[in-house]
Amino acid sequence: MIDTLRRNDLPIRNIHVRSKQFWLVFNADIPSGRVWFGLHLQHRKEFEKRLAELESTHDLDNWNVEPIRIQVFNKEQVMPRSGADIALSEKSILLVGCGSVGGELADKLCSAGVGNLTLCDPDLFSPDNIYRHVLSMRFIGVGKALALVAHLKGKYPWLQATPHTDWLLDLRKKAFLDSFDLIVIAVGSPTHERKFHDFLVQEKIRTPVLYTWLEGYGIGGHAILDIPGKKGCLQCAYIDHATCSRGLSSNLNFLAANQDLTINHAGCGNLYLPYGFTAAAQTALIAANLGLDYLRGRVSESFKVSWKGSDHDARQRGARTTHRYEQFHRNLEHMLLLNEHCDLCNG
Known part of the structure; x- marks a missing residue:
């Protein structure tokens, strides 16, 4: 010395x-x-x-x-030691939807090392969400985006996170969307997602988009990575196999369309889709893995991925499953998104 x-x-x-x-x-x-x-x-x-x-x-x-x-205690020491990828700390992600899936997805992206996150959700965190959300009771009555930012910044010291209360369709701004490395949509609204996708195509937005949603009764969840300029897009997931044209529901779904899957709990008039936290976490996990694979340069094509759960609860409620559910054996496997009958990809 x-x-x-x-x-x-x-x-x-x-x-x-x-x-x-x-x-x-x-x-x-x-x-x-x-x-x-x-x-x-x-x-x-x-x-x-x-x-x-x-x-x-x-x-x-x-x-x-x-x-x-x-x-x-610095970024260079702590992040690699705790399993985070410091190369992701410069990546910027827009996450729309901070519900059960979106909240868990945000946490997984941050724990992987993503350093810049913009969160969008107009809803407040309510008691109805407690047992299937990453947020704690102290955030009841607070906007989901604002609460999630506070939760994540308290957990990940070098995270830059910003909350917004915009709806998905309010975000149709080319310069804003082009500023991100990845857009993640976890709103579970096919109509809004497809309208948003139409805007992306029309304005030639170059930012890849990751769509993810969870089906009821724990029967499964899905994620789609749509990379502009590559074969395979969101519309490929809506081609009706019977007519080989655009349909109203996703061809990835495990529950059949045109059935009421919501429950009115205790007659209070508040309808909800039944599923547990583990189902939301599993859906967030497949979406996070797909998005991180893109950010790390491990995938360069548009992909889809699904996880398949038990149909026990769905059958108990009399819900019908799709042919895809009965025949699906590629659990968690990344599959090319392209559908040969998609007019956008094959036009």
């Missing part, structure tokens, strides 16, 4: 000591990486107001020297 201090051009001899103790922090490169350590020095008696010139260990005879553990 003495040699190190003497080799460095440090004004150690001219430091005015304000107390009888001080700390020294060191770092050194070793084969397994960089190591940090420290020393706590405390003088045993009165001494001059300046530190003496250090020539040997004997100059420390009047000092108690104890090692101290150093824990480094």
Whole structure:
């Protein structure tokens, strides 16, 4: 230590000591990486107001020297050590929809290392969401986007996050959308999603879009990655296999169209789609993995992915499943999104 201090051009001899103790922090490169350590020095008696010139260990005879553990807290140390990808810290994502799926998805993206997040949702967090949402009770009555920003920034120290209360269709602004590396839509509204997609095509927006939604009764969930300029788009997921033309419901769905799947709990008039937190988390997981694969350069084509759950609860409620559900055996597998009958991709 003495040699190190003497080799460095440090004004150690001219430091005015304000107390009888001080700390020294060191770092050194070793084969397994960089190591940090420290020393706590405390003088045993009165001494001059300046530190003496250090020539040997004997100059420390009047000092108690104890090692101290150093824990480094910076982005370069903490993120890789805790499993985050520091390369993602410069990526910017727009996430629309901060519900059960969107909230969990935001958390997974941030834990992976994404550093810039813009969250959009006009709704307030209500007691109805408690058991299937990442947010806690203290956020009841707060806007979902604002609450989620507070939750995430309290958990991820270098996150830059901004809340907005816009609806999806209010975001049809070319310059705004072009400023992101990825757009994620988790609103579960096919009509609005398709109108938004029409705007993207019309304005030639170059930002890839990740659509994700969850079906009721825990029967499954889906994610679609639509990369502009690549074969495969959102409309490919709405081609009716019977007519080979655009349909009203997604051809990925496991529950048949034209049936009422909502429940009126306790006759209070508040309809909701039944599913649990694990179903929302699983849907967020497949969407996060697909989006992160794109951001890391691991995928360059438009893909779709689904997870298939049990139909027990759906059958109990008399819900009908689709032919795809009965024949689906490619759980969690990334499949090309392109549909040969899509007029946009094959026109």
